[in-house]
Amino acid sequence: MDRIASIGLDIAKQVFQVHGADSQGATLFNRKLRRSEVRPFFEKLSPCIVAMEACGSAHYWGREISALGHEVRILPAQYVKPFVTRGKTDAADAIAISQALKRPDIRSVSVKTAAQQAATMVLSTRTFFVRQRANAINALRGFMAEFGLVANRGVTNVGKLVAVLSERGDAGIPPAARLMLDEILAEIETLTARIQLIDDQIAAHAKQDEDIRRLTAIPGIGTLTAATIQAHVPDPGRFRSARHFSAWLGLTPKQNSSGEKLRLGEISRMGNSDLRSLLYVGAMGVLSAARRFGTRSGWLRRLMDKRPFKVVAIALANKTARVIWALLTKGGSYQAPADLAGNL
Numbered sequence: 133m134d135r136i137a138s139i140g141l142d143i144a145k146q147v148f149q150v151h152g153a154d155s156q157g158a159t160l161f162n163r164k165l166r167r168s169e170v171r172p173f174f175e176k177l178s179p180c181i182v183a184m185e186a187c188g189s190a191h192y193w194g195r196e197i198s199a200l201g202h203e204v205r206i207l208p209a210q211y212v213k214p215f216v217t218r219g220k221t222d223a224a225d226a227i228a229i230s231q232a233l234k235r236p237d238i239r240s241v242s243v244k245t246a247a248q249q250a251a252t253m254v255l256s257t258r259t260f261f262v263r264q265r266a267n268a269i270n271a272l273r274g275f276m277a278e279f280g281l282v283a284n285r286g287v288t289n290v291g292k293l294v295a296v297l298s299e300r301g302d303a304g305i306p307p308a309a310r311l312m313l314d315e316i317l318a319e320i321e322t323l324t325a326r327i328q329l330i331d332d333q334i335a336a337h338a339k340q341d342e343d344i345r346r347l348t349a350i351p352g353i354g355t356l357t358a359a360t361i362q363a364h365v366p367d368p369g370r371f372r373s374a375r376h377f378s379a380w381l382g383l384t385p386k387q388n389s390s391g392e393k394l395r396l397g398e399i400s401r402m403g404n405s406d407l408r409s410l411l412y413v414g415a416m417g418v419l420s421a422a423r424r425f426g427t428r429s430g431w432l433r434r435l436m437d438k439r440p441f442k443v444v445a446i447a448l449a450n451k452t453a454r455v456i457w458a459l460l461t462k463g464g465s466y467q468a469p470a471d472l473a474g475n476l
Contacts, residue, residue, distance in 0.1 A: 136160060138181040140229030141197075142222050143189055151226035157234060162223050174200050183233040185209045185225075186241050194243035205240040207232050242367050251363035258330045259406060265323040272316045279305050290320060334359050346459060349466040352414030352452055357407075361456060364404050368461050374454035381408050383450040399446060408449075415448040 135154045142149040146167050152160040165173055170193070174182070179201045184190050186206045194204040207229065215228035232238055244252075269290055276282070276293060283292040294317060305313075338344040338355045347358035371377040378384055381403045385396035401408070419432075419441065427433055435444045459466060 136177060136180050138183065138230060138233055139177075140226045140231075140233065141182055141184040141193070142226040142229060143184055143187055143193060144222070147222070149222035149226040151223070151230045153230050157230075159227070162226060164222070171196060171200075174202060177202070179203070181205060181233065183207055183229050183240075185212050185229060190241075191244040191249055195246070198243060204243055205233065206243060207238060207240055211235075211238045239370070242370065244366065248363065248366050251359075254330060254333065255360055255363055255406070258327060258334075261323050261327050261330070265320060265327065268316055268320045268323065272313065272320065275309070275313060275316070279309070331356070343460065346465055347456065350452060350455055350459070351468075352411070352418040352448070353456070354414065357410040357414055360407050360410055361460075364407055365460070368457055371457060374457040377457040378450050378453040381411070381453055383408060383411070383446065383453055411449040411452055412445055415445040415452060416442075418448060419445055 136152045137155040138153050140151040140153075142151075148165045148167065148170055149162070150165055150173070151162045154160055174197050177200075180203070182197050182202045183205045184193065184207070186208050190206050194206055198204045212225075212228050212232045215231040216224050217227075218224070265287070269287065272290075272293060273283075273285075276297065281293070281296045283289050283296060297313065335355055338348070338359060341362070343362055344355065344358040347353050347361060348355060353361075365377075368377065371380060375384070379400070379402070382401040382405075383399055386398060386400045388395045388397060419436070422429075422432060422436065432444075432448065435447060439447070455466070
C-alpha cells in the first residue's frame with residue numbers, strides 16, 4: 133500500500149471503483165468498494181493523489197478525502213472519456229481516470245466548499261422554479277385557447293389571461309375545466325412567490341458582497357448574473373487569461389483548422405449554460421438600449437452596422453466576460469472606456 137502514488141476513483145451511489153497505480157503508472161489494484169467502505173479505505177492509505185470525474189457528489193467526496201490528507205483532483209468528464217479503451221465498465225472508467233490524471237495539460241476542477249455548493253443550489257432552485265412556472269403558463273395558455281381565450285406570450289401577460297378569464301366568467305367554460313384553470317393559476321402564483329423569495333435572498337446577499345457590487349457596474353450585468361458568476365466561478369485566477377475564461381463559457385468560435393487554413397465556426401457552447409445565457413441576455417439588453425438611444429462606442433456601432441443583431445450580442449457577451457475576468461483577478465472598479473462614457 134505504501135507504493136501507491138495515485139488513485140482513480142469512479143464515483144457511484146453505492147458501489148465505487150478504485151484503481152491504484154504506482155509512480156510509474158503501473159496498476160497495483162482495481163477493486164470495488166461499497167459506499168460504507170470508501171472512507172475507511174482512504175483512512176488507511178498514505179497521502180497520495182486521488183482523481184475523480186466531476187459529477188454531482190464529486191465535491192462532497194473531494195472534501196471528505198482531502199480532510200484525510202490526500203490531494204484531490206476533480207477532472208472534467210469530457211476529458212476522461214477519450215481514455216476509456218473499450219466498452220463501458222466501472223473498472224475501465226477508473227483506469228481512464230488514472231490515465232487522464234497523468235496528462236499535464238488537463239486542468240482539474242477546484243473542490244467547492246459546502247457554502248459554495250449552497251450558493252449554486254440557490255440559483256439552480258430558482259432556475260427549476262422558473263422552468264416549472266413557464267410550463268404552467270404554457271399549459272394555461274393552451275387550455276384557454278381551447279375555449280377561444282388568448283393573450284400575448286410572456287410572463288408579463290399572464291395577468292391579461294386572468295383578466296380575459298374573469299371577463300368570460302363561466303360562460304362557455306365547463307365547471308371541470310374552470311376548476312383545472314383555477315388550479316393552474318394557483319400554481320403559477322405559488323411559483324411566482326417562491327421565485328420572488330429567492331430573488332429577495334439574492335438581493336440581500338448582493339448588498340453585502342463587494343464583488344457583486346463591482347460586477348453590477350458593468351453594462352448588462354445585473355444582480356442575478358453577478359451572483360451566478362460568483363457562485364460558479366469562485367476562483368477566476370485559475371484561468372490564464374480573459375480569453376481562456378471566455379472560451380470556458382463557450383463564447384468563442386469552434387475551430388476546424390488544418391495546415392495554414394483557419395476555419396472558425398459558431399460558438400462552442402461549452403461550460404456553464406446558465407451563465408452563458410445570462411451574459412447573452414444582458415448583452416441583448418445593452419444592444420436594445422443602443423438601438424433606441426444610440427451609443428458612442430465606435431466598436432459597437434460598427435459591429436451593429438455590419439453584423440446581425442444576435443451575432444453582435446454574442447460578441448458583446450464575449451467582451452463582457454473578458455471584462456469580468458479582469459475585474460475579478462486584477463481588482464478595482466469598472467470604468468467605462470472614453471467612448472462609452474455617459475452611455476449604456
